[in-house]
Amino acid sequence: MFEIRIICDPDDTNRVTTALSGAFATGAVRTYPTRDGERTRLYVTADHRPEPGPWPTPEEAYALAPSMVREIGWTAQTAADKPFGESLGREYWLRKAALLDRIALRDEEDGLSSDAAEVATEAARRLIAYDRDGEGDYHGAPYWPEHPATDADPRGYVRQEYAHWAENH
Numbered sequence: 001m002f003e004i005r006i007i008c009d010p011d012d013t014n015r016v017t018t019a020l021s022g023a024f025a026t027g028a029v030r031t032y033p034t035r036d037g038e039r040t041r042l043y044v045t046a047d048h049r050p051e052p053g054p055w056p057t058p059e060e061a062y063a064l065a066p067s068m069v070r071e072i073g074w075t076a077q078t079a080a081d082k083p084f085g086e087s088l089g090r091e092y093w094l095r096k097a098a099l100l101d102r103i104a105l106r107d108e109e110d111g112l113s114s115d116a117a118e119v120a121t122e123a124a125r126r127l128i129a130y131d132r133d134g135e136g137d138y139h140g141a142p143y144w145p146e147h148p149a150t151d152a153d154p155r156g157y158v159r160q161e162y163a164h165w166a167e168n169h
Contacts (some may be wrong), residue, residue: 006042013040020044022146053142055156056163058105062098064166068106071099090137091165093130097123098162101155124154127161139164 004024008016017029027045034041065071075096082088100123104116131138131145139161143150150157 001045001047004042004044004046006044007034007039008042010040013042016042017044020046022144024048055143055153056159058102058159061159061163061166062102063163065098065102065162068099068102071095071102075099090127090130093123093127094158094161094165097127097155097158101158104155120158121154124158128154128157131161 004020006016006020013031017026020026020029024044024046025048030043032041032043033039066074075092078092079088097120100116100120104120107114107116128145128150131140138145141160141164143157143160145157
C-alpha cells in the first residue's frame with residue numbers, strides 16, 4: 001500500500017481521481033486547497049490491483065446460455081421493437097456480442113472460413129465502448145473495460161461479462 005499526493009487544478013480533480021481508481025485499488029480521496037488557494041491537493045491511499053485470473057472459457061461463459069436460434073430471435077425482436085433513435089441498452093449489446101462470439105466459435109470448431117471472428121470482435125468492441133462510456137453496468141472482475149487485457153482480447157471480455165450476467169439474470 002502507498003500514498004499518492006497530486007496537486008492539480010480544481011477542474012481536473014474528477015478526471016484525476018477517475019484515472020487513479022482505474023489504475024489502482026484506491027481508498028477515499030482527501031482534498032485540500034494549496035497554500036495559494038489556486039490549486040487542489042489530493043491525497044489517495046492506493047494499492048496495486050491484484051493480478052487478474054484467466055478469462056472464462058467459452059464453455060464456462062455460455063453454460064447457461066439459451067440456444068443460438070433463440071438468441072438470434074431475441075436480438076432481432078429487441079432491435080425491431082425499439083423506437084427509432086432510442087438506445088437498445090446494455091443487455092442487447094451484451095447478448096448480441098455473446099451470440100456473435102458463439103457463432104465464431106462454432107465456425108472455428110467446424111473449420112469454416114468466414115468473417116465471423118471479425119464480426120464478433122467488432123461487436124465485443126461495441127460492448128466495451130458502451131461500458132467505457134459509463135452507459136453500461138458492467139461486472140468488471142477481473143477485467144474492467146479500460147484494462148489492457150480487454151483491448152487485447154475483446155471477446156474474452158464478452159465471455160466474462162456474459163458469464164456474470166447469465167448467473168445473475
